[in-house]
Amino acid sequence: MTHRYIKIGATAAVLILAFTGLMWSTLREGTSYFMYVDEVMANPQAWEGKPLQIHGYVVPGSRMKKPDTLEWQFKVQNNPARSGQPGQVIDAYYKGIVPDTFNDEAEVVLKGRLTANVFQTEPNGVIAKCPSKYEAAKASAGL
Amino acid sequence: MASLGSFLLLTAFVVCSYAAIVSVVGARRRARHLIESGIGAFYLVMALMAAASAIMINAFLTDDFSIKYVAHNSDSVQPLFYKITSYWGGLDGSIMFWVFLLSIFGSCAVYVNRERHRELIPYVVATISTVQMFFLYLMVVHNNPFTTSLTNVPTEGEGLNPILQNYWMVIHPPSLYTGFVGMTIPFAFCIAALITGHLDDSWLRAVRRWTMVSWLFLSLGLTLGMIWAYEELGWGGYWEWDPVENAGLLPWFTATAFLHSVMVQERRSMLRVWNVTLVIVTFFLTIFGTFMTRSGVVQSVHAFGKDETLTILFTAFMIVILVFSFGLVIYRLPLLRARNELDSWVSREAEFLVNNWILLFCAFFVLFATMFPTLSEAVTGKRLTVAAPFYNKWMVPIGLVMLFLTGVGPLLAWRRSTVVNLRNQFLWPTTAAVVTGAALSALGIQLWASGLCFALCAFVVTTITQEFLRGGQVRRKNTGTDLLTAIIGLVGRNKRRYGGYIVHVGIVLILLGFAGNAYKIDQQVLLKLGEQTTVGSYTIRNDGVKVDDDGQKQMMTAYVTVFRGGKEIDKMYQAKWFFHKHDETPTTETAIRRSFSEDLYLVYSFDKDHLKTQSASLQIVINPLVDWVWLGFGVLALGTGIALLPERAYSFALAKMPAEATATTAVGLLLVLLLGTGTTLSAQHATGTVDEAIQTSYFARTPFERQMQHEIVCTCGSCGHSTIAECRKDPCGTSHKLRGELAALIDQGKTRDEIIKWFTTEYNSEEMLGAPIDTGFSRLAWLFPYLVGATGAIVIGFAAVRWSHKGDQQPEGPTAADAALDERLDDELRNLD
Numbered sequence: 001m002t003h004r005y006i007k008i009g010a011t012a013a014v015l016i017l018a019f020t021g022l023m024w025s026t027l028r029e030g031t032s033y034f035m036y037v038d039e040v041m042a043n044p045q046a047w048e049g050k051p052l053q054i055h056g057y058v059v060p061g062s063r064m065k066k067p068d069t070l071e072w073q074f075k076v077q078n079n080p081a082r083s084g085q086p087g088q089v090i091d092a093y094y095k096g097i098v099p100d101t102f103n104d105e106a107e108v109v110l111k112g113r114l115t116a117n118v119f120q121t122e123p124n125g126v127i128a129k130c131p132s133k134y135e136a137a138k139a140s141a142g143l
Numbered sequence: 144m145a146s147l148g149s150f151l152l153l154t155a156f157v158v159c160s161y162a163a164i165v166s167v168v169g170a171r172r173r174a175r176h177l178i179e180s181g182i183g184a185f186y187l188v189m190a191l192m193a194a195a196s197a198i199m200i201n202a203f204l205t206d207d208f209s210i211k212y213v214a215h216n217s218d219s220v221q222p223l224f225y226k227i228t229s230y231w232g233g234l235d236g237s238i239m240f241w242v243f244l245l246s247i248f249g250s251c252a253v254y255v256n257r258e259r260h261r262e263l264i265p266y267v268v269a270t271i272s273t274v275q276m277f278f279l280y281l282m283v284v285h286n287n288p289f290t291t292s293l294t295n296v297p298t299e300g301e302g303l304n305p306i307l308q309n310y311w312m313v314i315h316p317p318s319l320y321t322g323f324v325g326m327t328i329p330f331a332f333c334i335a336a337l338i339t340g341h342l343d344d345s346w347l348r349a350v351r352r353w354t355m356v357s358w359l360f361l362s363l364g365l366t367l368g369m370i371w372a373y374e375e376l377g378w379g380g381y382w383e384w385d386p387v388e389n390a391g392l393l394p395w396f397t398a399t400a401f402l403h404s405v406m407v408q409e410r411r412s413m414l415r416v417w418n419v420t421l422v423i424v425t426f427f428l429t430i431f432g433t434f435m436t437r438s439g440v441v442q443s444v445h446a447f448g449k450d451e452t453l454t455i456l457f458t459a460f461m462i463v464i465l466v467f468s469f470g471l472v473i474y475r476l477p478l479l480r481a482r483n484e485l486d487s488w489v490s491r492e493a494e495f496l497v498n499n500w501i502l503l504f505c506a507f508f509v510l511f512a513t514m515f516p517t518l519s520e521a522v523t524g525k526r527l528t529v530a531a532p533f534y535n536k537w538m539v540p541i542g543l544v545m546l547f548l549t550g551v552g553p554l555l556a557w558r559r560s561t562v563v564n565l566r567n568q569f570l571w572p573t574t575a576a577v578v579t580g581a582a583l584s585a586l587g588i589q590l591w592a593s594g595l596c597f598a599l600c601a602f603v604v605t606t607i608t609q610e611f612l613r614g615g616q617v618r619r620k621n622t623g624t625d626l627l628t629a630i631i632g633l634v635g636r637n638k639r640r641y642g643g644y645i646v647h648v649g650i651v652l653i654l655l656g657f658a659g660n661a662y663k664i665d666q667q668v669l670l671k672l673g674e675q676t677t678v679g680s681y682t683i684r685n686d687g688v689k690v691d692d693d694g695q696k697q698m699m700t701a702y703v704t705v706f707r708g709g710k711e712i713d714k715m716y717q718a719k720w721f722f723h724k725h726d727e728t729p730t731t732e733t734a735i736r737r738s739f740s741e742d743l744y745l746v747y748s749f750d751k752d753h754l755k756t757q758s759a760s761l762q763i764v765i766n767p768l769v770d771w772v773w774l775g776f777g778v779l780a781l782g783t784g785i786a787l788l789p790e791r792a793y794s795f796a797l798a799k800m801p802a803e804a805t806a807t808t809a810v811g812l813l814l815v816l817l818l819g820t821g822t823t824l825s826a827q828h829a830t831g832t833v834d835e836a837i838q839t840s841y842f843a844r845t846p847f848e849r850q851m852q853h854e855i856v857c858t859c860g861s862c863g864h865s866t867i868a869e870c871r872k873d874p875c876g877t878s879h880k881l882r883g884e885l886a887a888l889i890d891q892g893k894t895r896d897e898i899i900k901w902f903t904t905e906y907n908s909e910e911m912l913g914a915p916i917d918t919g920f921s922r923l924a925w926l927f928p929y930l931v932g933a934t935g936a937i938v939i940g941f942a943a944v945r946w947s948h949k950g951d952q953q954p955e956g957p958t959a960a961d962a963a964l965d966e967r968l969d970d971e972l973r974n975l976d
Contacts, residue, residue, distance in 0.1 A: 022537075030533030034516060034526035053528055065750075070669050070760060097667045097748040097762050100719065100729045111530075123667075124378070 032111065037078040040114065041088035048114050057081070059089060060104040071095045076119075080105055090114075094121035101128040144198050145210050148289035151195040155242070156279040158184050158191065163272035170265035170339075178265045182253060185268045188275060189246035196243050199236065199288060203229050209296045212236055212288045218300035218724065220695060221308075228313045229303045234437065235288035237316065241433075242278045244317075244324045245271065248353075252328045256349050263346060266335030267328075274327055277460050285452055305696075305722045305730045311371040319364025319391055323429040325357025326394055329401075330426035330468075333419055337471040342478045347405055347418065352787060354405075354422075358398045359783045365391050366776040377731030377746045379665055379764035381772070384534040389513045390432030396506035397425040400499040407492045410557055412482035414492075416472065417499065419479065423468040428506065430461055435513065487559040494555050498548045501541060508537055539592045543599060546654055549647050550603035553610050571609055576602035596658035600651045607644045614641075621879060634785060642786030649779025652771045659741075659768025666764075672757035675706075679765045681743055682706040686714075687757045696722045698732075701747040701759040705736065717747040717761070739774075741767040843868070848889050851898060855881060858906070 032051035040047050040054060056076035063074040072094045078087025082105070092110055102108065111125035162184035169177025201207075203226045208214040216229040216236070231240040249271040257264055282288065306312075329350035336346040368388065369381035382388060401421040407414045434457035437450065472479070485493055511518075512529050519527040554560075554568035580590065580598035588594045615630035622629060634641040668676050670685035677683075686702040700718040704711055717734035729749065736743040744764040753759060843849035852868035859877035867878040867885070884905075888898045 026533060026536050027529070030536060031515075031527045031529050034528045067752075068669060068671070068758065070667055097746075097760050100731065100749075101727065103727065 034109075037076060037090050038088045041090060044114060048116065050113065052110075052112065052114060052119075054090065054110045054112075054119060056090065056108060056110075057086075058102070058104055058106045058108060059086070063102075063104065069095075070097060072098060076108060076110065080107075090119050091117065092119040092121055094126055096123055096126075098126050099128040102126060103128075144202060144207065145289040145291045148195050148198040148202075148210075149283075149287060151191050151198070152239075152279060152282050152287070152289070155188050155191040155195070156276060156283055158187050159272045159276045159279060162188065163269045163276065166265040166268040166272070170262075170269075181265060181268050182257065185253060185272060186250050188272070189243075189250045192239075192243040192246045195239065196230070199230055199239065200227055203227065206300065208298065208300050209291045210288075211290050211292055214292070214297045214300045216300070216303050218302035221300075221302060224313070225303055225308050231316050231320070232303050232307055235282070235286040235290075237320070238278055238282055238286055239288050240317070241320055241324060242275055242282070244320055245275055245278075245327055248321075248324055248328055249275070249331070252331075252353060256332075260332070260335075260345065260349050262339050262341055263332060263335035263349070266338045267331040270331035270334045271327060274331075277456075281453070281456060285456070302722070302724045305720070305725050305728065306375055308730075309371060309375050311367050311374065315364055315367035315371055318360050318367055322357050322359075322361025322364050322391075323394065323433070325353060325360060326398065326425050326429050328353040328357070329422045333422040334468065334471065337419065337468075337475050340475065340478055342415070342419075342475060344409060344412075347408060350422070351402075351405055354398060354401060355783060355787055358395070358402060359780060359787075361391065361395050361398065362776065362779060362783075365395060366773065370773065373769070374733060374735070375731065377733050377762075379663075379744055379746065379762060379766070380660075381769070384509075384512070384531050386513045387436050389509050390436050393432055393506050393510055394425045394428040396502045396509070397421050397428060400502035400506075401425060403495045403502075404499050407495050411492055413485070414496070414499075415479045415481055416476070419472055421499075421503075423464075423472070424503075424506075427461065427464055427468075428510075430457070430464065431510075433457070434461065489555065489560045489565070491552060491555040491557050494548060494552045498545070498552065501545055501548070505538070505541055505545075508541075509534070512537075542654060542657070543592060543595055546596065546599045546603060546651070549650060550599065550606045553606055553644065568609075572602045572605040575605035593658040593661040596654060600655050600658075603647060603651050607648055610644060611641070617876075638788050639786045642782045642784070642788075645782030645785060646779050647782075649775045649777070649782055652775030652778055654775075656768045656770070656772030656775060659766070659771070662767045664765040665762070667760070667762050669758055669760050670703075676763070678763045679741075680707055681763075681765070683745070683761070683763060685757075685759045685761075688753045688759055690754065696720045697726075699747070699749045699753070700732075701753075701761065703734075703745065703759070703761070705743065713743075715743075715745055717745045719747060719749040737770055739768075739770055741765055742769050844886075845889075847895075848886065851885055851889070851895065852882060854895075854899070855885065855902060857881060 032053050033047075034053045034055065035047070037054060037056040040052065054076065056078055057080045059075040059077050060081055063072065065072050074092055074094075075089050076092055077089045079085055092112075094110075106128045109127045110119060110121045111127070112119055112121040114120075162181045165177050165184065166181030168174070169179075169181055199212075202210050202213045203217050204223070206213070206217070206219045212233060212235050213229075216232045217226055221229070229236070231237045249268075253264060253268060253271075256267070260267075332346045332350045336342050365388075368391065372378075372383075373381040398421075401418060404414045404418050404421060408418050434454075437453055437457070485496070487493065512534055516526050516528045519525060550572060554565075554572065556564055560568075576598045579601035580594060583594045583597055584590060588597070611630050611633070612626075614633045615626050618624075618633050618636075619626050619629035622632065624632070664679050666676075666678050668678075670676060670683070672685055672687055675682050675684035682705070684704045684706070686704055688699060688701050691698045691700065698718050698720050700716050703715050703717075705713040705715055713736055715734035715736060718732040719729045720732055721729045731746055734745045742765070744766055746762040746764070748760040748762065750758075750760060843852050849868065853866045855867050857867050857878040858881075867881045884902075885898065888901060893901065
């Protein structure tokens with residue numbers, strides 16, 4: 001019986017080690033930090049080059065599109081402008097089709113990396129939320 | 144009416160509580176009238192929920208905007224169809240719909256099993272009632288869908304979210320709910336079996352079909368969700384590992400595992416603890432999935448409302464489920480011990496075990512990854528997110544292993560596979576996989592991961608084809624019909640097994656579609672008027688942008704012409720619709736040009752400048768093989784439908800089959816099957832060129848021969864000692880031979896005793912006799928049941944006398960239940976198979 005338990009224990013240990021190792025290596029590549037604008041801008045140098053998802057609100061009137069292209073420049077701030085305390089602001093660049101709800105004051109999550117001057121949003125990296133209505137949509141979509 | 148609705152919900156809660164309490168008390172005191180009262184109350188909950196639902200739908204139909212839920216999810220101009228479906232369009236209504244469905248499912252399950260599993264039913268009623276109580280409590284105290292606006296009653300509603308105004312979305316939530324709710328039934332039976340200690344395999348038989356039905360609805364719900372995301376959300380894909388999607392997938396994994404492992408318990412009496420655990424975990428995951436999507440505990444790219452109260456209530460409920468269920472499992476561990484051990488790792492049960500581990504791993508991996516942001520925030524204080532690439536990195540290899548096991552399973556024998564058996568079984572499937580892999584490599588398709596997936600698909604399809612052909616050939620020899628008729632007869636004779644194979648074909652097609660994703664092309668372009676671009680083999684020209692208004696919405700449509708090989712092949716119109724009441728959330732109307740090789744998928748992104756410049760921003764996606772995913776689900780549903788066909792319905796169909804049934808019938812039937820009408824019939828009694836001797840050995844010609852076929856047991860070793868009259872599920876060579884010998888003996892005019900003597904002498908054993916010979920020592924075997932019966936009667940009598948002195952409760956007289964008991968026993972005996 002003891003021999004059997006050793007075998008089971010050894011197999012379990014190997015499986016757990018392999019699983020942990022694989023999980024560790026894939027997590028290092030596949031994760032990004034979910035941050036708010038204020039958190040990033042408190043010490044932007046620390047976050048440069050790291051994969052980030054930044055949560056914020058589009059600064060009204062800041063969206064600019066280069067004519068006849070899909071290139072966008074805009075600003076995102078920590079809180080909505082209507083709150084009276086918009087918080088820190090970050091400049092962002094994106095090339096591609098933006099979501100339908102990407103409007104002034106839209107709540108957005110940007111995926112990409114921070115460079116010295118601007119947040120470089122990756123392709124399909126602009127996710128705009130619709131706080132009031134989308135909730136019901138997804139709630140019933142999934143459950 | 145809103146007050147009546149609230150009152151009905153409150154009444155349903157009270158009645159549920161009564162049903163739960165009275166059922167448990169009735170079961171403990173063995174008081175039939177209390178148990179019946181509990182069942183009656185349980186049915187009443189269904190009636191109350193139906194009435195509450197009718198009030199809610201009526202409120203939607205009559206535009207009663209004083210009810211906040213109606214005002215929030217409907218408006219007066221909404222089409223009638225969407226007014227009705229708005230019932231489950233929002234959070235509060237969806238919880239109510241959940242309870243309504245559960246009450247229907249629960250009532251059906253109790254009604255069907257009330258006699259057959261009489262000892263379990265009180266606890267089944269109590270368990271389902273407790274789950275209903277939880278959701279009713281949520282509604283009564285927290286999410287009442289009948290809450291009204293006391294002041295400022297709106298004169299118009301806000302309308303259902305436009306993206307939900309889609310026919311897929313109309314049937315997707317009910318389907319998914321049905322799948323989720325249905326998993327409560329196996330859980331309730333499992334808890335009842337654990338409490339009562341009736342842990343033989345009978346409770347499994349009661350829940351197997353329910354699990355299969357729920358699994359089918361869960362699969363349907365997930366597929367419809369994918370189709371909806373693909374057609375309506377307009378991002379070019381159908382699965383993004385979003386927490387909301389994952390919530391539906393988690394119980395699917397564990398339910399799939401259960402549907403496999405239940406076979407091991409039926410065949411080998413193994414994995415008993417495992418099966419109980421899977422049923423509990425599956426139910427737990429349905430509740431956990433609901434918790435994830437409702438409480439906002441998981442951060443998603445989609446906005447979830449954070450709800451602290453809901454979080455606390457769900458957490459408490461989940462803790463109760465886990466502690467109570469696994470407490471019972473630990474308490475009943477002695478009764479759950481396996482009666483057999485794994486003979487070999489090269490056996491079907493071992494393969495099922497590995498398959499179960501992997502499926503369970505999938506469930507926990509997806510759960511871990513979904514909860515990872517929340518976990519990382521709790522542990523490190525920083526919210527780390529994981530996205531689709533992380534999931535794919537893990538799930539692609541796991542999916543390939545699962546696909547491989549799907550192919551291997553049917554090739555392995557139960558208990559142990561010999562080397563000869565392995566060589567014989569694996570030769571063609573392995574050849575098919577190697578040839579496919581080599582051909583794909585020669586065509587320049589990369590082997591990892593899509594090439595390997597295609598090769599494994601070939602492996603599995605060859606396996607299944609081989610199973611059908613081999614089974615069909617044996618049956619053809621035995622029945623003398625053509626191969627096609629024989630195969631259809633084979634499917635009819637063993638619907639679970641061959642229905643399961645058809646489900647596997649569906650899974651193969653779905654994975655084929657997933658593999659095609661590796662060759663997806665996704666480009667975003669801005670085309671000026673008349674300008675064209677080439678993506679893949681398609682050239683797309685912008686023909687301009689137009690605006691229309693139908694009163695309900697403004698439609699911005701981009702017109703394009705599609706060319707292929709220099710020839711115009713299509714005109715496509717993709718649009719953005721701005722509903723007047725929801726102009727901040729336009730809906731995407733994709734244009735999809737479908738074919739089985741690939742979809743051309745166009746999405747238009749509107750910009751105000753486009754009206755002036757006639758330029759169009761387009762997302763152009765080429766999705767190879769995507770339609771195989773939908774087709775695969777169709778095949779999966781067909782296979783599940785075949786596996787679910789009732790035995791009696793089939794026997795009836797069999798009996799009515801004309802004797803002249805021929806291949807033409809078979810071909811017709813196959814076409815009907817392929818068209819998805821889901822009916823299988825078999826030309827079982829087909830004659831034509833049947834060899835008279837073979838048929839004689841199969842079908843009893845006289846009542847005496849039938850009687851003898853029921854007295855002799857087949858010794859093939861894989862049928863669990865069925866009689867040679869019954870061992871026909873798989874064409875069994877041993878029983879065929881035995882029936883032939885029996886027929887020959889009868890032809891020689893032997894009597895019953897002579898025949899029995901011949902068999903016991905010939906095979907040197909009494910093992911093959913359905914009942915021991917009533918002489919000598921064997922007479923003890925006859926006496927034994929009577930001794931046990933007499934002892935039991937004495938014990939019961941003694942207990943009855945003892946208990947009758949306890950409290951005021953009078954035990955029921957034995958005669959009261961006799962008729963029902965006989966009926967139940969007959970019923971059980973009929974279902975012994």
